[in-house]
Amino acid sequence: MKQKREILPFVLVAALVGAMGFSAATSAAGKDKPDPKQFARGAKAWAKTCARCHNMKAARDNTDEEWHVDVTHMRVRANIPGDMARDIEAFLRASNK
Numbered sequence: 001m002k003q004k005r006e007i008l009p010f011v012l013v014a015a016l017v018g019a020m021g022f023s024a025a026t027s028a029a030g031k032d033k034p035d036p037k038q039f040a041r042g043a044k045a046w047a048k049t050c051a052r053c054h055n056m057k058a059a060r061d062n063t064d065e066e067w068h069v070d071v072t073h074m075r076v077r078a079n080i081p082g083d084m085a086r087d088i089e090a091f092l093r094a095s096n097k
């Protein structure tokens, strides 16, 4: 019994450090981690838009740079609105790791 009580503070500290580490990691992850709303919009737009003319290429088949080039190319070719193209690119870049 006594041992359990001594362990509790360590568990709490560990949980706190873990939570802080997690939020630091998510905010520091920066440009490749879109906010969840952008990610969801991008995923939806990708599924709806990008398979209209050809088969889907899996997100992990391209690097971030290649996706930037391909999405830019497709934005022009398929006349995709800029904000939608940004959402799709963010989704693809977050999904290819």
Ligand code: HEC
Residues within 6 Å of the ligand: 046, 049, 050, 051, 052, 053, 054, 057, 070, 071, 074, 075, 077, 078, 080, 085, 088
């Ligand atoms: C209006 C039809 C159309 C839509 C919509 C479209 N594409 Fe394409 N896509 C093409 C055509 C046509 C090609 C063949 C290359 C070319 O002629 O431009 C192509 C080629 C590609 C390629 C291969 C490019 C390469 O490197 O050669 C990729 C990857 C691609 N599309 C991804 C996408 C993604 C991602 C989207 C959604 C943002 C998309 N496409 C939407 C018509 C479309």
